[in-house]
Structure formats: structure tokens, C-alpha cells
Amino acid sequence: MPEIKIDEMRCKGCELCVTACPKQCIGMSDVFSVTGYYPAKFSKPEACTGCALCAQICPDLAIEVYKEEPVKK
Amino acid sequence: MLQVNRRPKSLLDVKMHYCPGCGHGIVHRLVAECLDELEVASRAVGVAPVGCSVFADHYFACDMIQGAHGRGPAIATGIKRSKPECIVFSYQGDGDLASIGMAETVHSAARSENITVVFINNSIYGMTGGQMAPTTLIGQPSTTSPKGRDVKVNGYPIRVCELLSQLDGARYLERTSVHTAAHVIKTKKALKKAFQNQIDGKGFSMVEVLSMCPTNLAIAPKDNAKFIAEKMLPVYPLGVYKDADAPAAGGK
Ligand SMILES: Cc1ncc(C[n+]2csc(CCOP(=O)(O)OP(=O)(O)O)c2C)c(N)n1
Ligand code: SF4
Ligand code: SF4
Ligand code: SF4
Numbered sequence: 001m002p003e004i005k006i007d008e009m010r011c012k013g014c015e016l017c018v019t020a021c022p023k024q025c026i027g028m029s030d031v032f033s034v035t036g037y038y039p040a041k042f043s044k045p046e047a048c049t050g051c052a053l054c055a056q057i058c059p060d061l062a063i064e065v066y067k068e069e070p071v072k073k
Numbered sequence: 074m075l076q077v078n079r080r081p082k083s084l085l086d087v088k089m090h091y092c093p094g095c096g097h098g099i100v101h102r103l104v105a106e107c108l109d110e111l112e113v114a115s116r117a118v119g120v121a122p123v124g125c126s127v128f129a130d131h132y133f134a135c136d137m138i139q140g141a142h143g144r145g146p147a148i149a150t151g152i153k154r155s156k157p158e159c160i161v162f163s164y165q166g167d168g169d170l171a172s173i174g175m176a177e178t179v180h181s182a183a184r185s186e187n188i189t190v191v192f193i194n195n196s197i198y199g200m201t202g203g204q205m206a207p208t209t210l211i212g213q214p215s216t217t218s219p220k221g222r223d224v225k226v227n228g229y230p231i232r233v234c235e236l237l238s239q240l241d242g243a244r245y246l247e248r249t250s251v252h253t254a255a256h257v258i259k260t261k262k263a264l265k266k267a268f269q270n271q272i273d274g275k276g277f278s279m280v281e282v283l284s285m286c287p288t289n290l291a292i293a294p295k296d297n298a299k300f301i302a303e304k305m306l307p308v309y310p311l312g313v314y315k316d317a318d319a320p321a322a323g324g325k
Contacts, residue, residue, distance in 0.1 A: 003074075014094030014287075014294040020254040037093065053254035055078045059091065059098030065077040 002050025002067045006040050010062035013037035017054035017063060023047040026054060081105035083114045085134045094294020096195060096284025097126050099251045101133070103261045104162065104191060107268045108135060113160040118152050120145045122174075124166035125199040125286075143174020146181035149188040160271055162189040168198040171207040171231050178233070185242030185276035189267045192233065192279055194248075195286035196305060203289030207231040210308055215289075234281050234314040244276040246314040250283035250306070252298040275317060283309055 004025070011033065017040050018026045027043035040062075042048075050067040080086065084105035091097045108114040114135050121129035123142035130137030136159075140148040145163030153161040170178050170192050181188065197215055198204040205215040205222060208230050212221040222230075237243045245267055249260040260282055267278035283305050285297040292300065313319070 002077075010088060012093035016094055016294050016298065019295050019298065050077055052077045056254040056257045057099065057251075059093075059095055060089065061080050061084070061098070061102060063078075066074040067077050069075050 002048045004042050005064045007062045008033045008039045010060045011039035012060055013039055016057045020053045020057040081109045083108040083134050085132055089132055092288040094285055094287045096251045099257055100282055103264050107265045111268055117160045120148045120163040122165040122169040124169045126164055129164050143169050144177055146177045150181055150186045153188050164191045167194045167206045167208040171233050182237045182240050182243040182277045187271055187274055187276050189271050190279040192281045193284045194281050195284045197286050197289045199286045199289055238314040242277055243315050244317040245270050245278035248281040248311050250301055252301040
């Protein structure tokens with residue numbers, strides 16, 4: 001399963017990743033981060049395709065995207 | 074697991090000071106990716122402007138000089154002419170490039186200096202608190218046009234790509250945007266070409282990027298993205314305004 005990791009120390013809660021995700025995988029946390037923002041959270045992991053559009057738009061490089069290794073035949 | 078995206082090496086691993094949703098961070102990353110992929114970081118020299126990206130020298134992992142307001146292309150000219158082996162870029166906002174620095178912009182393009190200019194058009198002066206920029210839209214409020222830009226008093230917005238496209242020295246001009254992920258990907262392509270042109274010695278290349286300044290437009294970042302889509306795009310159409318490589322319009 002593809003997945004994303006959101007670095008709460010970098011996230012500034014701008015919500016641009018929320019609008020960028022075509023699968024609505026990302027929501028916003030209602031808990032303040034240490035840096036004083038409501039950070040993004042990976043709320044629907046099962047729908048993630050690893051397309052990395054969220055990471056493309058994130059101005060603060062807070063998102064890392066992971067995909068499974070392609071199976072070698 | 075395979076990591077799909079990685080922080081480019083040409084961008085230092087520090088937190089940037091930009092406001093939430095500011096487009097500068099996106100464009101910094103794209104420029105750094107270009108420097109990485111074209112393998113020019115070790116001989117790259119960037120010129121940071123006056124404006125919110127004045128601290129760009131804290132972020133790029135290449136040599137940087139911070140210039141006086143609007144003088145980026147003049148400084149870049151000096152660096153490139155004295156050290157032609159360097160890959161030189163000037164990074165500028167719309168107040169910097171199209172207001173106080175318009176002369177430097179126009180003349181470096183007219184001279185076809187072999188430099189790359191990264192131009193952030195966020196329709197406002199960011200750093201100083203939201204004053205009207207040359208790119209502010211008609212009717213758009215700013216702290217110096219609180220009732221909206223009035224053409225009778227403030228004149229009309231300047232379309233920099235269109236303006237420079239009249240100059241033979243301008244070799245590559247493209248306007249892109251970063252208000253959606255798809256546009257971010259296209260902006261990267263344009264920036265890469267603007268750097269490749271310099272490597273190939275083709276002359277003045279500029280990419281104008283429509284960008285978000287949610288703080289001074291006083292709207293949420295996603296609404297700033299919508300503002301670009303609905304309000305800025307009709308005034309600032311995206312596309313290639315000049316490509317010296319492309320066959321001339323009308324063909325042979
Ligand atoms: C010679 C001079 N004049 C004026 C200023 C004040 N000033 C600082 S930044 C700026 C404009 C910034 O706007 P822009 O270039 O659009 O960049 P942004 O902050 O939006 O990224 C101005 C007028 C200055 N620092 N130096
Ligand atoms: S990788 Fe694609 S699908 Fe997964 S969260 Fe990011 S934008 Fe959504
Ligand atoms: S785009 Fe980046 S900074 Fe903005 S909310 Fe998403 S993870 Fe946070
Ligand atoms: S004031 Fe505008 S341009 Fe400056 S950092 Fe904030 S959002 Fe970006």
C-alpha cells in the first residue's frame with residue numbers, strides 16, 4: 001500500500017495538500033502541533049495511490065510519499 | 074518501500090520562513106530540483122531579491138548573492154560575464170522585477186544576457202505589507218488601493234511576458250502557475266528549460282510564475298489558489314510567449 005508521511009514540525013496547516021489529493025486522503029488535525037498550526041493528517045490511507053500530487057503542492061516539503069517496490073519478474 | 078519524492082540536495086534542510094501556503098516555497102523546491110537534475114549546483118550562483126524571498130540565500134545550497142531592490146538581472150549580468158562557466162539565476166518578486174527593477178529587467182532581456190530569471194507574480198508586495206504591485210489586478214484591493222486598483226489613479230496591470238516578448242534579445246519566456254499540483258509540474262518543466270537554455274548559451278530566459286500570497290490577499294491559501302484560477306488567469310494567460318527554438322509563427 002502506498003503511503004505518505006507528514007512531518008508535523010514542517011507542516012504549516014495551509015491545506016493545499018487537502019485540495020490537491022484526488023482521492024481525498026488528507027484531512028486536517030484538530031490538535032495543535034508544537035509549531036502552532038493545525039497540521040494535515042493522512043486520514044484515508046486506504047485510498048492513497050502514491051501519486052505524490054500532495055507533495056508537489058506542499059510549499060514546506062512536509063510530505064514524503066512511499067510506494068511499494070515494483071515486483072521484479 | 075520506495076520513496077517517491079525526495080528533498081532536492083540543492084535546497085538546504087532548513088525550515089523556510091514563508092507564510093502558510095506561500096508559493097515561494099514551491100518554486101524554491103522546483104529551482105533546486107532543476108539544479109540537481111541538470112547537475113549544475115556546484116557552479117550555480119543565485120541572486121536573491123528584496124522581497125519576501127530576500128532570505129533565499131539561506132535556503133539554496135549553492136552560491137548566492139543578495140542584491141539591492143530590483144537589481145537582480147544587473148548583478149546576474151556581472152556574475153555571468155565575469156564567470157561565464159557559472160549558471161546564474163535571479164529570483165525576483167513582482168514588486169522587485171516589474172516596479173523598481175523594470176529597467177534592469179528590460180535591458181538584460183534586450184542585451185540577451187545568458188541568465189535565467191525566475192519571476193514570482195503574486196499580484197502584490199508581500200514583504201512590506203500588501204501594497205499595490207504593477208501586477209495588481211484592476212479592482213483588486215491592496216493597502217495602497219483599499220477600494221481596489223482604480224485605473225484612473227493607478228493605471229493598468231503590467232504583463233511582463235507579453236512586454237518582453239517584443240524584444241529580440243528575450244529568447245525564452247513562459248508564464249506558468251503553482252496554484253494546482255498539475256501546474257506545479259508544468260512550472261518545473263518550464264524552469265528546467267530556462268536553465269537548460271543558459272547551459273546551451275541561448276540567452277535571456279525567464280519564467281513568470283503566478284503564485285500565492287495568502288497573507289496579503291488576506292484569504293486562505295486554497296482561496297488564493299482559486300483567485301489565481303478565476304481572477305489572475307484571464308489577465309495573465311499561461312503559455313510560452315517566446316521560444317527562440319520554436320519555428321517562427323506562420324511557418325516557412
Ligand atoms: C530601494 C528600496 N525601496 C523599497 C524597499 C521596500 N521594499 C521591500 S520589499 C518590497 C517589495 C516586495 O514585493 P515583491 O517584489 O512583489 O516580493 P514579495 O515580497 O511579494 O515576494 C519593497 C517595496 C526596499 N527594501 N529598498
Ligand atoms: S500520494 Fe496522491 S493519493 Fe496519496 S495522499 Fe498524496 S495526493 Fe493523495
Ligand atoms: S501542503 Fe504541506 S504545509 Fe500545507 S497542510 Fe499540507 S502538509 Fe501541511
Ligand atoms: S507575505 Fe506573501 S509572499 Fe511573503 S511569505 Fe507571506 S505569503 Fe509569501
